[in-house]
Amino acid sequence: MIKVASYNMHKGVGADRRCNPERIVDVLREIDADIIALQEADRRFGTRERVIPLHLLDEQSDWKPVAVGRRIGSMGWHGNAILVRKSAEVVECDAIHLPALEPRGAVTADIRLAGSAIRVVGMHLDLSGLWRRRQAAAILAHLAHRNTPSPTLLMGDLNEWTAAAGCLRDFGRDFRFAATGPSFHARRPIGRLDRIMASTDLTIVDCGVHASPAARKASDHLPIWAILEPAR
Template identity: 65%
Template sequence: MKKIRVASYNIRKAIGTDRRRMPERVLEVLGQVDADIIALQEADRRFGVRSAAIPPALMERLSDYKPVPLDVQHDSMGWHGNAILVRKGAEVGAHDVLHLPYLEPRGATMAEVTLNGVDVRVFGMHLDLSGLWRRRQAAAVIHAAQQGAAMPTVLMGDLNEWSANRGCLADFARHYSFAGCGRSFHAQRPVARLDRIMHCSQLTLTDCGVHESAAARRASDHLPIWADFTL
């Protein structure tokens, strides 16, 4: 049986709940989650050249992951802070950035990944604070996900949606199933399900959850969420 684990994590530019920037803590948490593919949000620093929040040399030395090359900005890991990490042994095929309609600058990323005998298309996103713009951005991501050859698809990220099943959640639910991972924000006392993982019918969800280790409660103001699938 072919299995794969995915995760989504808003790393807040590697600034922890103690307001200290420590990318090593983020890498520690990623190692604990042990996912095959990870969508990161706020993966780049906010100002200046928007350099990667996790230095490439540090990721190479302390983790089993590599970023999908987005070829957008030289020093950045992601696109508007969105990045996709895969295990070093994974094969990355087509990959791209998505230009989303926005009130504040937003984007999404896509990669087709082969790992553990599974071919999967992954979208990572961080949607707007405005509900109207979230729905427009969701429509753009759904449209992009439905283009091209049929392939098992996972969509994940920080949707910034506080409602239980309305707004952009209802839009996504018309096309994809949600993994009921749980509450991920705020990391020290989670009250909201801002981070979400969605999947197509070709993938069978076997387990999912929120990673709530002591390290995760310090490394960012969001907790990482994860989901296991079989194909």
């Protein structure tokens, strides 16, 4: 079994409007997932530097970033990043260009962890329903053209307020949704904007929203998590 998580870390800016990457790492340590998809992991303007300094991960965590960054100082691609255990092997990774009016992207990695292989996609979709559906189609097309099939996990902030329409219907044709619950806004969560979706060759054993006191302060989203195992 592996534990995964998705977290819109809001560029490290918490409820007190202070940027504090140490709090983000503290929350990640509380969750203790094997694979983590981060959104808003890089600053938006200028050189788009990573919010979490690499030394924090090196010295205070058991994770390493997957090398999907296209800018020297960035952790990810358009703010999307993937963290994996330092013991994991990253077989392949890439950035996915998404159609959008404003810069949007997704990231993907093939990971081998404790003898198991899994394909992970991290994403942060548009505020517009029309563009979300176009972006979902681009991600699904990218996966369909991969030469080697693999158990696949999609995670991220979908920005979808509806219960089963729009891009959720598109993803739902091939993926199962973890029933994690509402994660936005962190102080009073009512929206299920953050999602974990697994291919049918994976079983979702358990899942939830990480609503610790630290998580309620660290970002405007709460992290979500799931425990997965191969389907039998």
